[in-house]
Amino acid sequence: MPTFKTLKGFKDLLPEESFIWESLASTARETFDLYGFSMIQTPILEPSDLFTQSIGTTTDIIEKEMYTFKDRDKSKISLRPEGTASVVRAYLEHPTLSQQPYTKLYYIGPMFRHERPQAGRLRQFHQIGAESIGEINPNRDIEMLALLVHLFEQWNIAGLTLEINSLGCPVCRPPYRQQLVDFLTQAIHALCEDCVRRLQTNPLRILDCKKEGCRAHIGKAPASRDFLCLECDIHFKAVEEGLHRLNIPYVVNRHLVRGIDYYTKTAFELTTTALGAQNAVAAGGRYDSLIQTLGGPQVHAIGFAIGLERVAKLINPETIQPNPLMLFMAPLGERAHMLLFPMLYAFRRNKVKSELGDRNMNLKRQLKQADHFKARYVLIIGDDELGSGYAVLRNMVTREQQKIPLVTLVESTIAKIVQKADRPE
RNA sequence: GUGAGUGUAGCUCAAUCGGCAGAGCACUGGACUGUGGCUCCAGGGGUUGAGGGUUCAAUCCCCUUCACUCACCCCA
Structure with missing residues (x-):
């Protein structure tokens, strides 16, 4: 046995795998460039508050998954658990980014969450993410979804499903949430232990429960789609219309929810059946309030993140080989x-x-x-x-x-x- | 944090009822002195994850512990 080993949930990328990653990243860079996205590289350590204030204090990511340390001056710093908060921080910190009429950025890098490792889930994992900041126009949503689909085409990965939903906004989500809680409270006797807890912490998440008993009731539960305000409804219909016009196949998943609090309106996931329990290879959505939450002006934005480990698992290594020795x-x-x-x-x-x-x-x-x-x-x-x-x-x-x-x-x-x-x- | 499974050669895995730890691949040498992939022969390689217990005897049964894997939770 060697004296030292990688930490649990951390992994060496040996040359063979590393080469595949580099190839994926290279293809991604080309595709992002076609859509006018520029690369940004932000630090992997940030002030802890950046994440607690953006992701939501009751989410699991914040409650128990962040790597948080005290710096030598006692201030709290954290390894980033996701990329969007850092990009927004950089956007607000550098006028050269925020003074443009529109800002499109992408990043590739490691993220850290202290979870129990599992197939497709590590403590240090890698995301390719993109953020499109500056407008609430649904064409921006469509551009993001088209880019995401285009990327996976470039990678030659098929068999994916694009699922979309609308989560509403600060106007229509609270009343919907109340409706849902009321509905589920009536059926509380039939819910599993986890869902009873979620009724307090994150009722929307119950819609995603895998247990048979819960699923039976979830089918009849009110969906956010049916409670959208006029603005959110028009927006969602415009997104659907755009996808049709571009012939991008998708399904509306009325129960699609996100684990991070800042999402509004459009939310989406790219899923596969080839990866076991962790079936999302990419996910994202609109976050129209986050920039304000972090102390900036009212600026609308939408973004996504792709799990690089999960993408790499879908690649046939035979199709990506280094140059032979001449x-x-x-x-x-x-x-x-x-x-x-x-x-x-x-x-x-x-x-x-x-x-x-x-x-x-x-x-x-x-x-x-x-x-x-x-x-x-x-x-x-x-x-x-x-x-x-x-x-x-x-x-x-x-x-x-x-x-x-x-x-x-x-x-x-x-x-x-x-x-x-x-x-x- | 909860639950289950698996730990044997560098890798993938065998080992019957508890009875001398094995095979394939890889590596090295030879058949073939300067011509590769195929074939044949030989060789090196092991604290059976670790510690304890039961037994004449433990890879096998029991306990403890560690690691890995999968699932729950959660999420990319």
Whole structure:
């Protein structure tokens, strides 16, 4: 057993997986750029109050999942449990962001929540998120949803369901909430232990309960959709209309709720059945009051966050492979090694991905190594080649071999392998 | 925080009723002295997660503990 291990819920990303992540991020950056989103990088440590005031003091995230410490000056600081609060903080802190008529930002980075690890759930996990700040226009909602769907298309991930709902606003949500509490209180005898507790803490969440007994009553429960004020109703209909016009498939989930308090109006989730219990790969919604809550002006916004671990699990690793090694050089003996050693760096400076074999290994072993690296070509030099003045260049796929003059080794080799490699497959 | 399951070679897993800890893959060497993927042979590798108990004898049964996994809770 090693002396040290990663903390529970924390994970090393080994090269193979890391490569997939980097590829996902790269595709995401391109797609965000198409939609006019710019990257922002905020610190992973923030004042604890930033999160407690935005996410909601009664949510589990705040109550028991935040990594909170006392700094040396006794102030409370926390590892960020999500990204939106930090982006809004940056928006309000830097006039260069908030003085624009509209601001579209995205981020990629680690988040921290102290939960029991489970399939698709870690203590340090990673989100790709986007925030669209400045308008209440439903076209902004549609743009976000189109971007989200487009992203997953770019990643070649299919089989997802886009679920949307409207959570209402400060005008229509309180009366709806009361209706729901009244309805559920009548049926309190049939609710499970958790739901009885949720009646106090987060009654909307009961709509999401998985237990049979609860579900039976939930079906008849009032839905927020039916209690929207005129403004929220018009907004939601406009969002649906836009999705239709863009041919984006979706379903209205009347019982879709969010675990974070700041969401208003449009809320959505992208779900899959391929990940076990944690079925949401992305989620988000509108937050029209958060910026005010955090001390800013009345500015409307909408955002989403994608769980990178969950996305990575949906990717077939076969479809994302690093570049193969272009050239493996096999020196047989000391003199060959002396010749090839500087060549290795000459090839690399000419953008040829290359490795140099061990001069003490026989040719068979070195060819095996070249295989291990998936090398396309092997350059062989031993005493015979040094004597004749020609190296042997072996194509590892076709097994063809040709002679390369030693005096122009680098140029001649590049001419041969680049020419072949550039042909479409 | 609650519940269940699993810990055996680097990896994936066997081991009958409690009876000498094994296989495949990977690695190394050889068959084949300078030509790879296939085949065959051989070799190295282990505190059976840890500690205790029962027993002539424990990978197996019991207790404790740790780790991991899954689910609840919650959420991306």
